[in-house]
Amino acid sequence: MQTAAAVGSVASAGLQIYGGLQQASAANQAASVNSTLALQRARTARDVAAADAADIAINTRKTLGSTRAAAGASGLLIEDGSPLEALMDNAATGELNRQRRLWAGEQEARGFMVDAYGEQVRGWQGAQKGYAAAAGGAAGLLTGGSKLYGLLNGGGS
Known part of the structure; x- marks a missing residue:
């Protein structure tokens, strides 16, 4: 009876070891996959922000070009005064919007990095x-x- 209990104890301990190692492996694998996905989301956030920023820059240049063309067609000189200030203001606003989009994308990416x-x-x-x-x-x-060894070698009854 004691021998059967000792064998059961050894078998149970073996299963506990196996289960613990499986748990450790599964935790590592799940974390690795989730971490990789979060890093991919961070890269995507940066890429999308860069593409959006490029679009903003293109649209700003188009707007500035259209403004210059319209001013030239109407006979306005853009070298100084209000037309130049308006053009400079549009350019500054476009650059600010581009920088804001890059910043927002970086903040989103950093959140994914924390994840x-x-x-x-x-x-x-x-x-x-x-x-x-x-x-x-x-x-x-x-x-x-140890108990099993003792029982098998005459140390117990």
Whole structure:
């Protein structure tokens, strides 16, 4: 009876070790996938912001060109005064909008980077729990193995 209990203890400890290692592996794999996805979202946010900023710059240049053409067609001189100030104001506003879009994209990307780091931390924590469970199983394996050895070598009844 004691031998069966000791064998059961050893088997249970082995399963605990296996389960803990599987848990650690699964936590690492899930964290790796989630972290990779968050990093991809960060890259995408930056790429989209850069494309939007380029569109803003193109549209600003088009607006400035149209304004110059309209002023020239009407006979206005743009070299100084109000027409030049309006043109400069439009150019400055366009550049400000372009910079704001880049900034917003970077902030979004940084949020995803924080998510990626959080996923890595969750993976490490999950792995630690799995390794702790495996260590507990190893301790149980040693204890059960010792009892079994004692029973098989005449140390118990």
